Each structure stands twice: as C-alpha cells, then as structure tokens.
Amino acid sequence: MWTSSSIYSECSMLRRLLCTSLPRLPLKPQSSSLTILNSSLTQNQKQKQKPLSSHTIKSFSTSKMGDAPRPLSVPIPTLEKAERSDLLRALEASMGSPFSSEPLSPNPNSLIIVISGPSGVGKDALIARLRDNSRLALHFVVTVTTRPRRPAEVDGKDYIFVSKEEFLGMVEREELLEYALVYGDYKGVPKQQIRECLAKGCDVVLRVDIQGAATLKKVLGKSAVFVFVAAESEMALVERLVDRKTETVESLLVRIGTAREEMKHVKNFDYVVVNAKGKLDNAVKLMESIIDAEKARVSQRTPLL
Numbered sequence: 001m002w003t004s005s006s007i008y009s010e011c012s013m014l015r016r017l018l019c020t021s022l023p024r025l026p027l028k029p030q031s032s033s034l035t036i037l038n039s040s041l042t043q044n045q046k047q048k049q050k051p052l053s054s055h056t057i058k059s060f061s062t063s064k065m066g067d068a069p070r071p072l073s074v075p076i077p078t079l080e081k082a083e084r085s086d087l088l089r090a091l092e093a094s095m096g097s098p099f100s101s102e103p104l105s106p107n108p109n110s111l112i113i114v115i116s117g118p119s120g121v122g123k124d125a126l127i128a129r130l131r132d133n134s135r136l137a138l139h140f141v142v143t144v145t146t147r148p149r150r151p152a153e154v155d156g157k158d159y160i161f162v163s164k165e166e167f168l169g170m171v172e173r174e175e176l177l178e179y180a181l182v183y184g185d186y187k188g189v190p191k192q193q194i195r196e197c198l199a200k201g202c203d204v205v206l207r208v209d210i211q212g213a214a215t216l217k218k219v220l221g222k223s224a225v226f227v228f229v230a231a232e233s234e235m236a237l238v239e240r241l242v243d244r245k246t247e248t249v250e251s252l253l254v255r256i257g258t259a260r261e262e263m264k265h266v267k268n269f270d271y272v273v274v275n276a277k278g279k280l281d282n283a284v285k286l287m288e289s290i291i292d293a294e295k296a297r298v299s300q301r302t303p304l305l
Ligand SMILES: Nc1ncnc2c1ncn2[C@@H]1O[C@H](COP(=O)(O)OP(=O)(O)OP(=O)(O)O)[C@@H](O)[C@H]1O
Pocket: 117, 118, 119, 120, 121, 122, 123, 124, 125, 126, 240, 241, 243, 244, 275, 276, 277, 278, 279, 280
C-alpha cells in the first residue's frame, strides 16, 4: 500500500540518485536530460555544482558518439584557458580524424535562365539593367532577328540583326536552339553562344517571347529556370507600349490581343516577376533573388545542351 510518506521518501531517494549520477552523463547525446535534471535541483544544490573541469571532459571523450569509436584519454583543454589551435587539435584527436576545409556542399551548377513575357512588359529594360548594374556575372545570349533595328539598339549587343535569307540559313544548319516568327519577323536563339558560356561555367540568360518559352520548355524541361515578366495591370502594359512609340495602331492592337492570351501561360513558368511602373529596380532585385535561390537549391538543375 502506498502512503503519502512512502511516496515522498521514494521521490527524494530518486532525486538523490539522479543528482549524484549527474557528472557521469555523456556530454552531447543526452544534453536534454541534463537540462531537465538540472531544473529539478534546488537553488542550494545548483550553487554547489562546480563547472565541468578538463578532467571531466576527458572522461566524456572516452564515450562513443554514434558508430565512431573515440580514442581513449585525449585531454581536451578547458574552453576558457585553451589556445584556439590547441583546442582544435585536441578536438580533432578526440574525434579520431582531422577536420576538413573542403566545402560541405558542391559548387552550384550553371543556370540557363529564360526570361519571357508579353510585348511591352519590360523584358529588354529588365535585361539591360541586369546587364549594366547587376552584382551577378551573367551572360546574356544575343538573339538573332530579322526585325529592323530600332534607333537606340546596337547590333551584336541588343540583337544580332540579319536578313531573312541569313536567318533561314541558320535554321537549315540547325544553329538555333529555338526560333519563331514573331509579329512578322524571325527571332532565334543561337546554340553556340550558350554552349560556349556553359563550358566556361557561367550562367546564361535567354530572352524569348511566349511561343519561344513554350518551345524551350519542351527542349530544356526542368533543366532551365523559366521567369515570366508581367506588368502590374493591362492598362499599365498598354500605356507602356503606347509611350514607347515604336508601334502602329494595327500592331498595337495585335500586341494587346496577344498579351491577353499570353497571360494565360504564366502557369507554365517557375516564377513571375511584376515589373510595375517606375519600379524597374524592384523587378531587377527580384530577378537577382530568384537566381540566388536557384543557386541555393539542394537538388540542382543540370542544363541539357
Ligand atoms: N518599370 C517600368 N516603368 C516604366 N516604364 C518601363 C518599365 N519597364 C520598361 N519600361 C518601358 O516600357 C517600354 C517597353 O519596355 P521593353 O521594350 O523593355 O519591353 P519588351 O518586353 O522588351 O517589349 P518587346 O517584347 O516588344 O520587345 C520601354 O519604353 C521601356 O523603357
């Protein structure tokens, strides 16, 4: 029969047993039990407890951690008094092997980043800002096009401007990763530039329209990162196209109608970047964050090309 006094005496015996066995507990694996037991001590008992000496730690070092047997009698100096290098050496000796300075995770793979979105949304503006100001070292693949050069554009930098015959020759020789007829002009992505860049270990940015992105998705699948650039509203997009003053009324109508359809494709992309009016810098920062996050992925993409 349990009486209240017998329960009390059982409890105090158990407490005495636990307190006297405390210094023998292994240091790491059971540190949570150490905390629990410690909290059950009276204030008086806590004051009587001495800090762990190097001798105490030495006896812990004879215990096993996981499967790795640890050598006996490796003296580990106290944390307060030891030289850092001595402490590191003692810890290495105690663990049974030297600490490696090799990176714990491998270098991230090169990325293929596909930037797409409706006409007038600001793809070129975003890419120009990334090219000129970004902290990231990116290679921007220069698209080949048969479209006439706009006054501010530089051949070989903004686009490679070629005749229709030259373009079709490239198609024939299978030099393009993808190509499309966009608003009456051909645009294509040259394979060679991408291959050269990936071989050097750099990250490649491709700028394509929505059709091009759909084709690249079939070719590259999950090996590339697909980013959809959007305006904050349809009105903002139309204003931007009108203000750019590069389109006729007919081509404006075609682009606006196409943009309505293209917005439906956003679900096929990995990320969406809203390029709001006057907030191009925010869009650039978001692009950089996406690239940073992709570099930090545990399961890296491997470019297929
Ligand atoms: N955040 C922004 N705020 C205001 N204007 C912008 C912004 N981003 C781009 N623009 C302007 O909007 C216009 C369209 O941008 P841009 O030419 O870069 O679009 P695009 O998506 O490359 O178009 P396209 O596919 O037709 O070549 C340009 O005049 C550009 O300067």
